[in-house]
Amino acid sequence: MYTSMSTDGHNVDIAAPGTGGSAADKVYYGLREDIRAGSVYPWDRMTEKTVAAHFGVSRTPVREAVGRLSAEGLLQRHPDGFGLVLPSAETISGLYEARVAIELQGIRRVAEGRGEYDRARLQRQQARWEQVVAEPPAAEPWLTAWDEEFHREILAASGEPALVDVLSHINDRIRALRMYGYIALEQLVSSARDHLKILEALLVGDYAAAQAALEEHIVSTRNDSLARALQGSGAAGFTRRAPSLVTPEPSHRTPTEFAPESNEEKNR
Template sequence: MARRGRIPLSERVYRALQRDLAAGVLVPTERLGEERLAEIYGVSRTPVREALARLLADGLVERHPGGLYPYRPRLDELADLFELRILLESQGIHRARRLEPADEQGVSVEGGGTGGPSAPAAPSPSCAAPEPAAPPPTFSAGKPAAPPPSFAVREPAPPPPTLAVREPAPLPRRHDAAILDVELDIWRHLRSHPPAAGAELIAADERFHLRVLAASGNAALADALGTVHARVRPIRALDMPTPERIAAMTADHIAIAEQLLAGDLDHALRSLVAHITMSRDHVLARAEHALRLTKLARALRD
């Protein structure tokens, strides 16, 4: 049994393979043979086999007749992954929107229960139907008459309940403000000190979207988004954004964080979807261009 606090060997191999697949260290067209990988990472075949099984389940490795190979998305699959990303990240904002009170102000009956509909008010005493009169006394011969009935004065009915305006309920926490504040500070700093294109920028971009989604309170959504990032990352690693695109990305991240912190969920959702859509369109355009160049290169002779 592994000691407490130590990372199991299969987990370390899994993380190393995941990192190298994303960075393009492992050639996409070469088979992921257990013996070769065991030699590369200095381990036996067992942890390699366990790591490959997990990567296959994650969708980062795919099985072909000749064995396992790094996952390479087709154009339509790449578009599907961006669509899934939009659904996951939008759900974080929709989830926060459902936490808003449906009615921030309402009417309640003083002295009544909370939350339920008010009972109808009792009718006013002046409107109550009169009680039937007692029958007149009868007299029998030779017997003294019965005393006249006595009439008790009724106590006045309590006044009808008064209606009071309920104070607005406090808004529930929509997103974790501490997480958003940290990311906002990071991207404001990057706005003043623009980063270079490369792996660090991709990691910072992915971290922003993961943390924003995690701030909505659903860790499972963030985990699913992490898998999507891992499958798209090899394509993004080959796409070097221009300084103008980096500046646009930075501005979008700042705007999204500020809108979420202000509770402006509608604008935040529109900004988020537009931001991801622009990234999708650019990546797809670059991928299509690369495919055309590849076909052209195949048609040429040295």
């Protein structure tokens, strides 16, 4: 049985009904959590109507919440609604460079004697990914949430909480692309084995090997996800975690949607 093991506080900030938040806050936090949990796929389209019905509110707070999430780079508008952001190739390159630098900093911190790893956190992740290798679940785009949790957890385990927040923001910008890496079983198992290789090196204190394995993993999964996205892979046959949130018919995105972003999007 696969369960969430996140302990870094990123899955507990939903403004639940009755806690004093406005309707717009309820939609904003709830939809952001749905996105981060992998409930919205790269080819999905949402509308004010579907989101309003999902959260039991009118369209006005939905409009406000979507505006906030768009300003933060999680969503973008389309003629047929709105969906996850697929960044331009240039933006993807820059975001992944930043991601590599941030994640390697956690390892360097411990390697340089400025902290120690929380071994319990690493071992919890090790148990999960050993299970994935031994009994692979069906490949599903929402499993990206597990991958994000893995990378947040190993960074948090190094004692870099501020960098975890920065990494989460980067994850929000590249989530749609990363989901393409979890639509094929072979890529899921390959990523799981990469994760175990990184964890094994960290647990024995071979930080040079861990840095090399981490960087190789991030670069290879980026390349695989980008290739699948450019091929137009995906769309049909996957489990829906929140089917009421999206329009009934998936909207296939094409490689042309990896076009240069507007100046507003680049400056987020």
